[in-house]
C-alpha cells in the first residue's frame with residue numbers, strides 16, 4: 001500500500017459527520033446489509049491492507065468491491081466508509097471538493113436532509129484533503145476521476161443534490 005493511501009486513511013481516522021453518533025438516528029443503516037447497499041468500492045491498493053480482516057473482496061466494475069457482515073474494527077474500516085456519505089469529487093478543473101455522494105441518497109438520512117443538517121466542517125475538510133492527497137497517486141487519481149464522472153451522471157437524476165453540492169456551506173436549520 002502506498003504512503004499516500006495510508007496518509008489519506010489516517011486523515012479520516014477520527015473525524016465523523018456529526019458531533020453525535022449519526023448511527024443513532026438510523027440504527028447504523030450504512031453498516032447493515034441491505035438491498036440498498038451493494039458493498040464498498042476500494043481504492044486501488046486498499047485491498048492489500050484489508051486482507052485478514054474478515055471482509056469479502058471481489059472484483060467489480062470500477063475496482064474491488066468489499067462486503068462485510070456489519071462489524072469491523074473501526075481503525076480498519078475502508079476509505080469508502082470513512083468518507084460516507086460524502087465523496088472527494090474531482091471537478092473538470094482538477095480540483096477536489098467534498099460532495100454528497102448521490103449513491104448514499106437512498107441509504108443515508110444525512111444526505112436526504114442535507115438542506116437542514118450541517119455536517120462537521122472538520123469532517124468535510126478531511127474528505128477534501130484526503131482526496132487532494134490521493135490525487136498525487138496516479139492509480140488513485142484515475143479512480144477518483146472515474147467515480148466523479150459517475151457522480152456527475154447520477155447527479156443529473158438527483159438535481160436537488162446538484163444544487164446542494166457544497167456540504168460545508170450548509171445553512172443552519174431554522
Ligand code: SF4
Pocket residue numbers: 017022023024025026027028029030031084085107108109110
Ligand atoms: S446511514 Fe448516514 S446517518 Fe446512518 S450511520 Fe451511516 S452515515 Fe450515519
Ligand code: SF4
Pocket residue numbers: 030031032068069070071072073077078081
Ligand atoms: S466495513 Fe465496517 S464501517 Fe464499513 S459498512 Fe462494514 S461494518 Fe460498517
